[in-house]
Amino acid sequence: VPFAMTWSSTAFGPDGPWQAVQVNIGSPSQQVALYPAGTFRSHLLTPRICSNITLSPDTCYASAAGLYAVESSTTAVDTAISVPAAIDYTHGGLQVQGTPGISVLDQINIGVAIGSGNTIVVPNVTIGVYDDVATVYPSGSLYGLQVGTLGLGYLGTVNQSFTQLGLPSINGSLIPGYLEAANLAPSNTFGLHIGSANLKIQGSLYFGAFLGIEPVDDGKIGLIDLLDITINVIDGSSPFNTSTINNLLAAGNSSIGPALPVPLLPEAPYLDLPKSTCDAIAAWLPLTYNADLGLYTWNTNDPQYSQIVTSPSVLGFVFRKDQTNTENLTINVPFMLLNLTLEPPLVSKTIPYFPCNAQSNGRYSLGRAFLQAAFVGANWNANNNQGVWWLAQAPGPNTVSQSSVETIGDQDSSIASSSDDWADSWKGILIPLNSQSANTTASNTTSSSNTTLSSKTTLSSKTTNTSHELSVGAKAGIGTGGAVCGLLMISLCACLCLRKRSSDQEPSS
Template sequence: MATSSFSSFILIFSLLSFCAIAIPEPRPASWSSKTFGPDGPWNAVEVVIGGVGQNRTAVFPGHAWHSWFTSTDYCFLTSSDHCNDAGGYPLRNSGSSRVSMEFLQPAQEWMAGVRVAGEDGFMYLDDMDLLFKGDNTDYITKTSLAIISDQMLALPNGTQYPALLGCLSLGSPEANQTFVEVPGPNLNGTMIPWPLAKRGATPSSSFGLHIGSGITVARMQGSLFWGGYDRNRVVGDVLALDGGFYEPILLKNIAITVVKGASPFAFPSTSKPGLLAQGNSSLSSSAGLPIVIDPCSPYLSLPRSTCDAIASHLPVTYCPNLGLYIWDMTSPKTTQILTSASALSFTLPGGTNTQTLTIHVPFRHLNLTLSKPLALAPTQYFPCYTSSGTRASVLGRAFLQDAFLSANWESSRVWLAQAPGPNIQPGSNPVGILPGDTAIQSGGNDWATSWDGFWTPLSEKQANGTEGIPAPAPVGAGNKEGEGLSAGAKAGISIGVAFFAAGLIGLGILLWRRGWIGPSTSGFARQESEIALEGRHSVEMETAMPNSSRGGGWGPVEVAGTSVRDPIPLGEVDGTSSSSSKKGLATSGRHVRSLHALA
């Protein structure tokens, strides 16, 4: 009887264990242990692109639809010591998984906040390993990517320099990106993260992203979950928007805010609002500035009047060749500001006239470093950029160090919130996003407290320079990945894993003996929906750069066009022969509203 009861217990435990492993859950991206410049340091994720046997490639997360990857030959264009640290796409030896397509993507579509110079990028389909840890559900077959082979970023003075990393797609509203081959069958690129949800690895086609910061004195590991988000990275109110994260939204105000302690600034109060429109009559009479949130872009790309208004309160010098502001590291005021409990604050409107969200970026995170080829020696700079070259205003990675971004592609919902500082509990708190979810919940962190130990609330004497400022003593580790389990918890997990394995073995033997396990006769069904190429409308955007969707402030279209071998107008766009003008694939038509309509 005891033996029978024990066998029943093992069977029940095994069945429960078997069911448990089939439950979809948020899947974490793999983050590089390195940080990257030449204008960071920035965190980046790692993937393997090009099939089995290829090396890992570091890439910034943040594009929509297809990804952009630098080729392995790209490093021949730069003398940077760190170019090879990121890896690249092996054009010369990609394996049998690659599908070549004679389609072109406008180079400027790579990012919105900096002008991109060079020819349009060729597109390919290839396999990608998202590198889930200890898992085999992370493989994406035939995803679409554009290749950075000789394209450069351009400075305001016309100087061009190579970028070191491309930009990984965070998804799209559709499961496929369809390319029309004439003649021949259409080609379908698989869009991250749709296959993960279709095979049951994640609850939905969605993501949650906090890029974090690579700055040493306030380091914070990045967080990217497919099919969910880390609730510890969401603080306070959550702004919900319809559409895609690449669509333009209004920026209503920029302020300098002293959160704690005395003010190191010349103005008497603890806040200096109105910096967005200061010195700009057209902005003063408008509802706000249309901006794009673009993780592929590095800076706060804003009007010169706005950057100058902010810089007037900082010990910085404008460098016209770079379009950036250099910190005066010899000034005591620089130390006071960069260590103080103060921030640059961005106010965005919500769905109602009274709802707003303010996201604070502490000055601790606005002391970034220029390195080769942008500077001969490491140079500290303030990332307000006045010369995007695309006539678009963009909040890039400098902003996203302290902002949480998430989207549910299945419900067409986007969420934006304040991200915490480095002093938060170790480990993550992953929460799944279901297909119909239109809201997410914030965690229990207090934002100001999450910066304790990483900034210094100044005394009056420290603020006026009559007393020195000690370096903050960090009380947290910036939520390093993999930390946070006690010895007892780890032991418990080990015991649980042992019982789990034993249970699976017992279940397998039982099912085999009863004849319930036999040869597999069915594979995983893949129903990929094609993207319609007809019936879309291009957008009038006077602030946009022609033929540049991201540069103009809106996202890339699911590629509509023609094979460059045989140019024929199709739907909203037309392609051209690679031997002629290389116009490539136009990317307008994603939105039904213009930037001016927002203002």
């Protein structure tokens, strides 16, 4: 039977709100909320981060998710492992500074098993603990990280083995591998949907299962090829002067080429893209660029703002579907999901923002902002421990995300499809515009973003304020036959999109 993680009733910032799973660590137990993310170890913040007057001068924001005091746990092993944990546990999703973490082992109570009702405690989980770690923004300001991560396993791995000169090896558990080995889950796998706290789309994290979607062929090893980013209007009249805007990924930047390989990083918040791409998108939206943060804030007084974030207008991410190069997959992210909130200490008062990070310094990735609208999962043991992973369109608020859970076997490399309809899952939430309510002024100006749209950016229609049928890009994301989503499945070798930097990998067994 698959194992379903429990999610915290609290959402976290300062750039979300974001949902996180809830666990209890050590003995006596310490309750902590964590973002499900990354390979190998989990990452936890300690109470000492609150005593850092630079990171927590007035308020310790990290305490909201819970902090882990290793010295208070009688089940912790904190002195036997000399291997430090890498500073940046966002793996390039944020610009991170601080001191390396300390490697420890401790038990994690991950919750109650489906069916049996038994509480499951995973012993000796590999953990990195941090006293001093912060994000650096373009202005040079430092802001302490506020939430740690729960590791999602690795290729064919049950234990992470730490070898030390002259001493016996020490094994730390990886949660999905342990669950399968202990017959507490059907496979060494995970399936994750971050969901949306704002729209009450419940997150889901299963070990041994994934949400049912349409299977496709094996793809290439490694990163996802992002081919384009588009703006589409799924239904009704357009708040732009067109129903579809293409070629935003490479607009004004010939160095990008035919594809941009990107990882998926649920440990990081933003859409980390080239500044030229962020500017090309922003040129169509009522946004202002905040150079101190490298992010864009919504101009809420512009009438187009409410039209865009409440209508079926989406940002489409077009991926190469498989290694044959013959098919694409589009994941549609409604702008309603990209109307997020900046909070203190990043800003003095809360403000809506668009999560395109224009200062990612060449380390491009898609973080939680994207994964609000997508499922991601992996079978670490498939293909003789080379692994497969899946990416799919996730439904909106009208679908119970746990309704189509698909159990995954040890060597399964494909999963069944769902009969859910993506458009129906947003019905009544995203309200189509009529010709009278749609804004007749296009937003491809430079007044808010100070950018110029490349001549390579193309429009599929020049018609203003007319009702359009579903665009080709939108159809690709929704799938055919009423299926909720398409599926991208990629074989894994030593590299996964939810990847660990080599500096944070230790030998495993």
